[in-house]
Amino acid sequence: MINWNNLDTLNAYKKLLSLKGQVNLSQALSASRVKEYQTPMAAGLAYNYAAKEVNEQILSVLAELSAEQQLIEKYQALLDGEVINTGENRKVLHQLSRGQAGKDVFFQGKNLRDFYAGEQKKIADFAASVHSGKIVGSKGDRFASVVQIGIGGSDLGPRAMYLALEQWAQASGKKKMEARFISNVDPDDAVAVASSVELAKTLFILVSKSGTTQETLANELFVKDLLKKAGLDPSKHMIAVTSETSPLANNPGYLASFYMDDFIGGRYSSCSAVGGAVLSLAFGPETFAAFLDGAHAADKSALESDIRKNPALLDALIGVYERNVLGYPSTAILPYSQALSRFPAHLQQADMESNGKQVNRRGEAVRYATGPVIFGEPGTNGQHSFFQLLHQGTDIVPLQFIGFQESQAGADVVVEGSTSQKKLCANLSAQIVAFACGKQDTNPNKNFPGGRPSSLIWGKKLTPEALGALLAHFENKIMFQGFVWNLNSFDQEGVQLGKVLTKKVLSGDMDPALKAYAEIFGL
Numbered sequence: 001m002i003n004w005n006n007l008d009t010l011n012a013y014k015k016l017l018s019l020k021g022q023v024n025l026s027q028a029l030s031a032s033r034v035k036e037y038q039t040p041m042a043a044g045l046a047y048n049y050a051a052k053e054v055n056e057q058i059l060s061v062l063a064e065l066s067a068e069q070q071l072i073e074k075y076q077a078l079l080d081g082e083v084i085n086t087g088e089n090r091k092v093l094h095q096l097s098r099g100q101a102g103k104d105v106f107f108q109g110k111n112l113r114d115f116y117a118g119e120q121k122k123i124a125d126f127a128a129s130v131h132s133g134k135i136v137g138s139k140g141d142r143f144a145s146v147v148q149i150g151i152g153g154s155d156l157g158p159r160a161m162y163l164a165l166e167q168w169a170q171a172s173g174k175k176k177m178e179a180r181f182i183s184n185v186d187p188d189d190a191v192a193v194a195s196s197v198e199l200a201k202t203l204f205i206l207v208s209k210s211g212t213t214q215e216t217l218a219n220e221l222f223v224k225d226l227l228k229k230a231g232l233d234p235s236k237h238m239i240a241v242t243s244e245t246s247p248l249a250n251n252p253g254y255l256a257s258f259y260m261d262d263f264i265g266g267r268y269s270s271c272s273a274v275g276g277a278v279l280s281l282a283f284g285p286e287t288f289a290a291f292l293d294g295a296h297a298a299d300k301s302a303l304e305s306d307i308r309k310n311p312a313l314l315d316a317l318i319g320v321y322e323r324n325v326l327g328y329p330s331t332a333i334l335p336y337s338q339a340l341s342r343f344p345a346h347l348q349q350a351d352m353e354s355n356g357k358q359v360n361r362r363g364e365a366v367r368y369a370t371g372p373v374i375f376g377e378p379g380t381n382g383q384h385s386f387f388q389l390l391h392q393g394t395d396i397v398p399l400q401f402i403g404f405q406e407s408q409a410g411a412d413v414v415v416e417g418s419t420s421q422k423k424l425c426a427n428l429s430a431q432i433v434a435f436a437c438g439k440q441d442t443n444p445n446k447n448f449p450g451g452r453p454s455s456l457i458w459g460k461k462l463t464p465e466a467l468g469a470l471l472a473h474f475e476n477k478i479m480f481q482g483f484v485w486n487l488n489s490f491d492q493e494g495v496q497l498g499k500v501l502t503k504k505v506l507s508g509d510m511d512p513a514l515k516a517y518a519e520i521f522g523l
């Protein structure tokens with residue numbers, strides 16, 4: 001029997017509050033702790049939490065919290081197809097799009113694992129036909145580029161994953177097609193992307209789960225207009241990815257259509273047809289399959305009930321301790337990997353759209369902090385930008401570093417006795433210790449207080465499997481945190497009001513304040 005309780009009703013939470021400030025990070029951090037406070041992740045990655053403000057006692061109360069809030073049972077129920085998205089009365093099945101970690105899940109007599117796998121197979125066959133030249137553009141040209149049109153979850157995850165594997169694919173001979181993305185309704189986005197490709201050799205992927213998103217539909221027509229003006233037949237240059245119930249479904253105006261469903265939230269859709277189409281076209285279906293394998297392995301590891309052996313659960317619980325006990329308002333995602341340049345942007349949506357909520361699953365106000373603000377940039381770039389505040393600002397911002405021993409492309413240069421990859425990893429190591437330990441100085445302006453916590457996810461190299469595991473780690477972390485806070489992490493009502501008011505502006509039905517702003521733009 002599962003109980004959905006608010007965090008502040010739990011005994012373990014009350015205990016946890018009494019453990020505030022037990023750890024002095026600059027004193028606690030030691031070589032043995034760096035070795036000991038680490039747990040293996042899927043696909044050869046590891047989660048290191050030596051520089052977090054936790055100790056054995058805090059970790060054992062976090063384990064009690066996990067048991068009392070039934071985090072693993074709730075995850076298992078989600079995998080088994082229970083209606084976890086209560087606000088929209090939906091199952092939550094993104095994990096099923098990358099393998100079976102729970103029971104078979106059926107909806108209206110359809111086995112949904114077979115449905116997701118079937119769409120993946122259809123995409124693989126379609127991609128093979130494009131790569132072999134069996135399917136060509138309307139003037140007979142082979143397709144060389146693919147442009148995804150979508151926004152939010154239909155853009156951020158797939159774009160971040162594409163960029164994450166581009167150099168790896170190039171170096172390993174897996175790159176089949178160039179991919180670009182159009183998301184913004186700002187016409188300059190579509191113009192810039194369209195002018196960077198040869199339209200006759202470009203396949204567009206229209207991606208919208210709902211099939212109703214204003215920006216995406218506007219960009220579809222924008223692109224179709226450009227295709228027509230170039231003398232090309234849009235129906236031979238565009239495929240669609242949508243849900244079977246959307247207005248875009250079953251439209252013969254697309255070269256092909258691939259489907260996902262309402263049980264996969266937009267921000268969790270990278271492993272469905274939403275990410276599958278672009279990644280399979282760009283890097284081949286086998287690369288996408290390897291990415292799914294890594295994600296599935298991470299999903300399985302998230303079922304472990306010992307928090308010390310479950311990196312996603314541990315990461316989630318430490319985050320709750322930082323947010324609700326230590327009161328830290330935000331978290332920075334800092335990948336020391338250029339390939340992950342858009343990964344923080346993806347996590348902004350994944351985390352903040354999921355856990356940026358003020359009411360619980362039953363719609364009652366909660367009396368504790370929920371999801372933190374998420375932001376980030378790759379290192380070392382961030383060091384020359386916002387790290388000043390992170391080191392010496394008045395807020396403490398927990399940091400999630402990500403790093404790899406090897407680069408993806410392998411090409412490197414030795415300058416002043418070290419390679420660039422070595423410099424990158426040296427910077428990462430240095431930052432963790434600088435944040436944790438600080439440095440005393442008699443000049444207050446040069447004083448580093450330290451005591452600034454971070455975790456490190458690391459691996460040998462960012463491969464498709466490692467990327468899948470990394471993505472699933474964060475998705476599962478967000479899910480566990482939502483369970484701790486007793487939220488529905490799978491709806492996003494907070495994005496609706498702006499859409500309604502936008503329609504009012506465009507239809508001329510405005511209140512005075514709205515009208516005043518609209519007038520600034522001559523509307």
Ligand SMILES: O=P(O)(O)OC[C@H]1O[C@H](O)[C@H](O)[C@@H](O)[C@@H]1O
Binds near residue numbers: 208267
């Ligand atoms: O895929 P679509 O239905 O076009 O939705 C695209 C995006 O827009 C919405 O406003 C939501 O905030 C996102 O969660 C979603 O990913």
